[in-house]
Amino acid sequence: MLDKRLSLDAVVDRLSDGMTLGIGGWATRRKPMALVRAIARSNLKDLTLVAPYGGPDVGLLAASGKIKKLVFAFCSLDHYPLDPHFRAGRQSNAFEVRELDEGLAQWSLRAGAMRLPFLPTRVGLGTDVPVEAGMKTITSPYEDGEVLLAAPAIRMDAALIHVHRADEKGNVLILSPDPFFDDLIARAADEVFVSTEKLVSTAELDMAANARFNPFERSVVTGVVETPFGAHPTGAGPDYGIDLEHLKTYAASATPETWADYKARFVDVSPQDYLDAVGGAERVGALPPPVY
């Protein structure tokens, strides 16, 4: 009987210094924040973070001094466009960066997921992105002879993905209307740790009705950890929305004093104390969907 259940700390124990770690989700949506906070509390260091569609996951790990190198296309809190910790880290050269276009990251992840060395694309040509990253071009071997960018594969040692439902075997459901590129991030990683809003039985996944919300098969998944409200303060619609009020508090925590205060209240605490500190299950469960 397959049983991939792990605790938060057990997942962190499976990670190691200097590894390349991928994070799913998108800016302020479905980020595996409970796992990110557990990493922030740990002794892990020198991570190469592959967070192409970055949000407070990047900022929190930057503020915690965990990032040696960041691979990304943007880092945003969406409603508050710039993450202050990401900005501070970047402006003080606290970590190296490899900056990619959103679609170029998609293509590099796809190459990694397909075990290819690269995939050809036009994305990035004519800009500073491939020049800075040392990427090479390739000429089409067919009659068109077009010069294309060879988007190099991204492979990760491990990836963290937040889902809505999972069983102990690693069958998962992402119920939100947009799965983003979590499937590619998962397939391009050697090990995949999934945090889930609810751990349920296989029957309760109701795959006959929900198959289209199943982003990848269980062989992709290494471990499953149940983390109710584990995406907070990012949203995990339809279960709960983005906590704009908390993001405002987070965005205002960029000075040494305010960061120490934020860290003490919201990072260096157990998941239950965190939930209490942000208003409890009832409040978070009732957070409305975002309005644009």
Added chain:
Amino acid sequence: MSDYSLAELCIAACAEAWRGDGEVLATGITVIPRLAAGLAKSTFNPALMMTDAEVFLVDEPVPVGKRGDYTIKPEGWMSYARTFDNIYGGKRHALVAPVQIDRYGQTNISTIGPRDNPKAALLGVRGYPGNSINHANSYFVPSHDARAFVAGEVDFVCSVGYNPARWPGGKQPQFLDLRIIVTNLAVLDFGGKDNAIRVKSLHPGVTFDDVQAATGFPLERPTDIPTTPAPSAEQLKLIRETLDPHGARSSVFKGDPPGVRQAA
């Protein structure tokens, strides 16, 4: 006094970007471009596709801000993956708001200042590189000055422009298609010699010399430069009552100035 604001003038001017585009995805990023896309769809180009800025294609533009009783009218799905599938197919015209733009139409939203020691770290390149080499693009620059319209090249080239020195194999990318730039002073396009930027129309009360003085590179000057058309009564009604009922547009320009610039 004009009976419309500078923001409303810019919305109408930006909407023109999508005239004649047919059935493409209209993406307007930041308040004025978004309202402009909605205006274009609601008037002269109903075939445009738009999203709810999240994941659904919608049958009518979603009003900006608090929705009250309004519910979106989904007509399709535009997930993140599908957004890129559509980009690669070219059926999109984006109107976005870069921080810097240069004489080639290359833009920057990543870092300001030296790359290894940036004065300001902004969002990151986002999807600018891929957008610029796959489909039509226009730009909105709310503060037309030499910090935005830079001399030389932008600090970090995030989107491809009409700069042969950067083109792969020296050949113009086949889907490169820059259309217009709308600013608080004028509408510019790429209709000059070798796609040089030229002044297409001047906002009421603005002169060519005003625009040139606020630009870090020489602009082409057509013999006759028309005035940017005022929004029509129908357009103003749509903007004020339907697309932007809470007046988000009024905070784009400091003091929400009138569309017709007063003599200094």
